[in-house]
Amino acid sequence: MDSRGKRATLQTVADAVGVSRTTVSNAYGRPDQLNKDLRERIFEAARRLGYSGPDATARSLRRGRAGAIGLVFTETLSYAFADPYSVGFLRGVAEVAEASGTGLLLIPMPPAGGGDSETAVRNAVVDGFCLYCVPKGHPAKELIRARGLPLVTTDESDDPSIPYVGIDERASARLAGEHIARLGHRRVAVMVDHVVGPGVSGPASLDEQLASDCADLRGRLAGYRDALEEAGVDWSSVRVVAAGRNSRSASASAAAHFLDVAERPTAVLAIGDVLALGVLDACEQRGLAVGRDISVAGFDDVPEAGRARLTTVRQPMGEKGRLAGRLLLEPPEEEKVPRIKLPTELVVRATTGPAPH
Amino acid sequence: MDSRGKRATLQTVADAVGVSRTTVSNAYGRPDQLNKDLRERIFEAARRLGYSGPDATARSLRRGRAGAIGLVFTETLSYAFADPYSVGFLRGVAEVAEASGTGLLLIPMPPAGGGDSETAVRNAVVDGFCLYCVPKGHPAKELIRARGLPLVTTDESDDPSIPYVGIDERASARLAGEHIARLGHRRVAVMVDHVVGPGVSGPASLDEQLASDCADLRGRLAGYRDALEEAGVDWSSVRVVAAGRNSRSASASAAAHFLDVAERPTAVLAIGDVLALGVLDACEQRGLAVGRDISVAGFDDVPEAGRARLTTVRQPMGEKGRLAGRLLLEPPEEEKVPRIKLPTELVVRATTGPAPH
DNA sequence: GATACAGACTTAATCGATACAGAAGCGGTG
DNA sequence: CACCGCTTCTGTATCGATTAAGTCTGTATC
Known part of the structure; x- marks a missing residue:
C-alpha cells in the first residue's frame, strides 16, 4: 500500500x-x-x-445522484429523539432508505443555533429533503427551497406547492375530544409542549394558542376545541397549559397548574403521548385513580402508551416515514403535488372513563 | 423562474x-x-x-471536502435511539458537527439487513466515519476501512490502528462491582442485553459470555468479575441473564430469571442503565424495597438514572461524542493513532445499600 | 465469401464547480 | 513614461469519475 x-x-x-x-x-x-x-x-x-x-463524490457528480436524503430538524437532536414518535417516523424513513442503499443526512437547525447550519443545508449532498416539524417563519424552509431539490414536509403548511404526508390533525384530535365529551367530562385541561417559544411553561392564553408556531399543534388544539364546543363546553374555561418542553418530566411538573387547584378538571387532553405519560405520572404522585377520578388521553400511540394503557389517537408514524422516504426516492410522475393524509384511529384504553359525580 | x-x-x-x-x-x-x-x-x-x-456535489468534488461525517450503526435506528446513552453520544457528535456546518450521515447496517447498506457505505459522501458499537466480525469495519477515510471507533477493538475514544470499560465496571462487594453482597446477578445474538434472552453460560460480540459488554463483564472474585465471590455462582434487547421492558421481564427463584440475589449489576431501570420496574412489581431488600446498579448515568435515584457509573457520553466528532473534523497532525480514554466515576444514589441479613 | 454478432476495450464528452496565475484599468509618482 | 499597488475580472487546468458510441478481433450463420 x-x-x-x-x-x-x-x-x-x-x-x-x-x-x-x-x-x-x-x-x-x-x-x-x-x-x-x-x-x-x-x-x-x-x-x-x-x-x-x-470516489463517492465524483461518482455522485457524474451520476447525478447523491445516494442520500436530508432530514432537517428544527430542534436539537436530543430533543428530537426524546420522543418515540420521532424515532418511529425516522425509522420509517430509514427503512425505505436502507432498502435502496441510501443514507440519511441529519441536519439539526435549532433555533438558538449559534452554529452554521445554513452551510450544512447548502452543502448537503442529497437527492431531496424531508422537513420535519418546522415552526412558522423558520428560515429552514426558504433555505431548502432555494436548493431546488425535491422536498417533503410532515406539517400541513400554508404552502400547497410542497408535497406533504401527514394526518388530519384537526379531525384526529377531534376524535379524542369527542370521546372525552361523550364520557360526560365538562371540566377539561389541555397539555401542550410549547406554544410560543420553547422553555416557557405555564397556562397559555387564547391568543398564544392561535399564534402557535407549529401547524400540528394548532391543528390538534382546534380539533379539541371543535369537539368540546360542540358538546357545549366553553373553550375559555379550558385550561391550556404548556410544559415548556416535550418531555415526560416537564409535563409532570406542569400538570400542577391544573391538578393542584380548587376546581380540578375531570379530564386532560395531551397534545402528545409523551406529555400524557407525564400527566399520568403526576396523577400517580397525587394518588389519583386515573380512569375514575380523572381521565387522560394522549396522541400518537407510541409503544409506551400501550404499556401504560393510555387512551390515545393512533397515527401510523412508521408508515408516515416510509411514505415520506418513498416520495423522495421515487418522486411520482404526476403533475399535481402529492398531499397525503393517513388514517388515524381512536384507541380507547384504561386511562379514560366516565366523568365522576 | x-x-x-x-x-x-x-x-x-x-x-x-x-x-x-x-x-x-x-x-x-x-x-x-x-x-x-x-x-x-x-x-x-x-x-x-x-x-x-x-451544486453541492460539484463543490464537494472540487473542494475535496464533503461537509459531512458518516455514522455507522450496526443496529436498526429505533434500537439505537431507544437508549438515552446513544442519544447523548449522538448529540455530542452533532454539536461539534453543527458548529462547523457539517452534516451527519446516518448509515444503518442492521445484521439482518436485507437492504443494501454496503452500497450506502460505498456511496457515502463524507469526510470520515464514526463506527459505533460494532460486534466482532461485522462486515462494516472492513467495508469502511476500504474507503480509506478517517475513522474513529468507540469500541476498544483489537485493531490498534483505528483511532479510538471511549472509556476503560473494565476498570469502570469494576468500580460498580467493588461498591456492591463492599456493601457485603455475595449473591449477585448480572443483567446484559444480548450475549451472542440479539433476541435471545435468558441465563447465559460462561462460554457465551466470553464469546460475546461486543467489546464493551465483554469489558464490563470482566470488570464485574474482577471485583467480585476479589471479594471472594465465585463467578460461576453469579447468574448472568440476557434480556434479549436493550430495553427497559425486556429487562423487566428477564429479571424474572433471578427474582422469582428460591435464592434470590441481594444485588443486581446491569450492563447499562436502561436495563437497570427495567430491573427496578420488576422489583417494584414484586414489592421489593430497592436499596434495602435488593440493590441495583447500572452503567452510563443517563438522565433518567438520576430521576430514578439509580446508583451507576457515569461516563461522559456527550464528551465522547464531541471528541469523536472533533477527531474526524480536525484530524490531529501527530503520527501516532489517538486512543483516548475518558474518565468515569461511580455515582452512588439510593438503589444500593448494605446486603440484608 | 459475405454478413452478423458477441466480447473486450478504448475514445472522447461530460458532470458542475473552484483555484490560481494573469491581465486590464486606475490614479499616483519620481 | 515606466512602474507602483489595488481592485476587478478572465482563462485554463483541474477534481475523479461515468457513459454512449466506436474500434477491433474472432467466430458462428447462411
Missing part, C-alpha cells in the same frame, strides 16, 4: 495496468463488461497502489 | 450576464472578489434562470 504521493485515482490504476480508465471503472461498477482475469489484475494493482475504489 | 430545459449552471448564468464562470462562482463564494453591483446583477440573472446556487 503506497500511501506516499498523490492519492490514487482510476487513472493511476489504469496506467499501472496498462488499460483505459473506463475499463477500471467497469471493473468496479460493471463486472460483466470485462474479462475476469483482467478484473483481478486491476484489483491487484489497486491494492498495491492503495486505491480504495471509486 | 424558468424551470424548462436544462438545469441552469454557473455557466448558464455567466453567459446570461456576460461574465466568466469564475466571476459567478465568486459571487456566491467570495463576495469580496467582485463589485457589489455586478454581484447583484448576477443574483438577479440567477433568479430569472432558476439557478439555485452552486
Whole structure:
C-alpha cells in the first residue's frame, strides 16, 4: 500500500495496468463488461497502489445522484429523539432508505443555533429533503427551497406547492375530544409542549394558542376545541397549559397548574403521548385513580402508551416515514403535488372513563 | 423562474450576464472578489434562470471536502435511539458537527439487513466515519476501512490502528462491582442485553459470555468479575441473564430469571442503565424495597438514572461524542493513532445499600 | 465469401464547480 | 513614461469519475 504521493485515482490504476480508465471503472461498477482475469489484475494493482475504489463524490457528480436524503430538524437532536414518535417516523424513513442503499443526512437547525447550519443545508449532498416539524417563519424552509431539490414536509403548511404526508390533525384530535365529551367530562385541561417559544411553561392564553408556531399543534388544539364546543363546553374555561418542553418530566411538573387547584378538571387532553405519560405520572404522585377520578388521553400511540394503557389517537408514524422516504426516492410522475393524509384511529384504553359525580 | 430545459449552471448564468464562470462562482463564494453591483446583477440573472446556487456535489468534488461525517450503526435506528446513552453520544457528535456546518450521515447496517447498506457505505459522501458499537466480525469495519477515510471507533477493538475514544470499560465496571462487594453482597446477578445474538434472552453460560460480540459488554463483564472474585465471590455462582434487547421492558421481564427463584440475589449489576431501570420496574412489581431488600446498579448515568435515584457509573457520553466528532473534523497532525480514554466515576444514589441479613 | 454478432476495450464528452496565475484599468509618482 | 499597488475580472487546468458510441478481433450463420 503506497500511501506516499498523490492519492490514487482510476487513472493511476489504469496506467499501472496498462488499460483505459473506463475499463477500471467497469471493473468496479460493471463486472460483466470485462474479462475476469483482467478484473483481478486491476484489483491487484489497486491494492498495491492503495486505491480504495471509486470516489463517492465524483461518482455522485457524474451520476447525478447523491445516494442520500436530508432530514432537517428544527430542534436539537436530543430533543428530537426524546420522543418515540420521532424515532418511529425516522425509522420509517430509514427503512425505505436502507432498502435502496441510501443514507440519511441529519441536519439539526435549532433555533438558538449559534452554529452554521445554513452551510450544512447548502452543502448537503442529497437527492431531496424531508422537513420535519418546522415552526412558522423558520428560515429552514426558504433555505431548502432555494436548493431546488425535491422536498417533503410532515406539517400541513400554508404552502400547497410542497408535497406533504401527514394526518388530519384537526379531525384526529377531534376524535379524542369527542370521546372525552361523550364520557360526560365538562371540566377539561389541555397539555401542550410549547406554544410560543420553547422553555416557557405555564397556562397559555387564547391568543398564544392561535399564534402557535407549529401547524400540528394548532391543528390538534382546534380539533379539541371543535369537539368540546360542540358538546357545549366553553373553550375559555379550558385550561391550556404548556410544559415548556416535550418531555415526560416537564409535563409532570406542569400538570400542577391544573391538578393542584380548587376546581380540578375531570379530564386532560395531551397534545402528545409523551406529555400524557407525564400527566399520568403526576396523577400517580397525587394518588389519583386515573380512569375514575380523572381521565387522560394522549396522541400518537407510541409503544409506551400501550404499556401504560393510555387512551390515545393512533397515527401510523412508521408508515408516515416510509411514505415520506418513498416520495423522495421515487418522486411520482404526476403533475399535481402529492398531499397525503393517513388514517388515524381512536384507541380507547384504561386511562379514560366516565366523568365522576 | 424558468424551470424548462436544462438545469441552469454557473455557466448558464455567466453567459446570461456576460461574465466568466469564475466571476459567478465568486459571487456566491467570495463576495469580496467582485463589485457589489455586478454581484447583484448576477443574483438577479440567477433568479430569472432558476439557478439555485452552486451544486453541492460539484463543490464537494472540487473542494475535496464533503461537509459531512458518516455514522455507522450496526443496529436498526429505533434500537439505537431507544437508549438515552446513544442519544447523548449522538448529540455530542452533532454539536461539534453543527458548529462547523457539517452534516451527519446516518448509515444503518442492521445484521439482518436485507437492504443494501454496503452500497450506502460505498456511496457515502463524507469526510470520515464514526463506527459505533460494532460486534466482532461485522462486515462494516472492513467495508469502511476500504474507503480509506478517517475513522474513529468507540469500541476498544483489537485493531490498534483505528483511532479510538471511549472509556476503560473494565476498570469502570469494576468500580460498580467493588461498591456492591463492599456493601457485603455475595449473591449477585448480572443483567446484559444480548450475549451472542440479539433476541435471545435468558441465563447465559460462561462460554457465551466470553464469546460475546461486543467489546464493551465483554469489558464490563470482566470488570464485574474482577471485583467480585476479589471479594471472594465465585463467578460461576453469579447468574448472568440476557434480556434479549436493550430495553427497559425486556429487562423487566428477564429479571424474572433471578427474582422469582428460591435464592434470590441481594444485588443486581446491569450492563447499562436502561436495563437497570427495567430491573427496578420488576422489583417494584414484586414489592421489593430497592436499596434495602435488593440493590441495583447500572452503567452510563443517563438522565433518567438520576430521576430514578439509580446508583451507576457515569461516563461522559456527550464528551465522547464531541471528541469523536472533533477527531474526524480536525484530524490531529501527530503520527501516532489517538486512543483516548475518558474518565468515569461511580455515582452512588439510593438503589444500593448494605446486603440484608 | 459475405454478413452478423458477441466480447473486450478504448475514445472522447461530460458532470458542475473552484483555484490560481494573469491581465486590464486606475490614479499616483519620481 | 515606466512602474507602483489595488481592485476587478478572465482563462485554463483541474477534481475523479461515468457513459454512449466506436474500434477491433474472432467466430458462428447462411
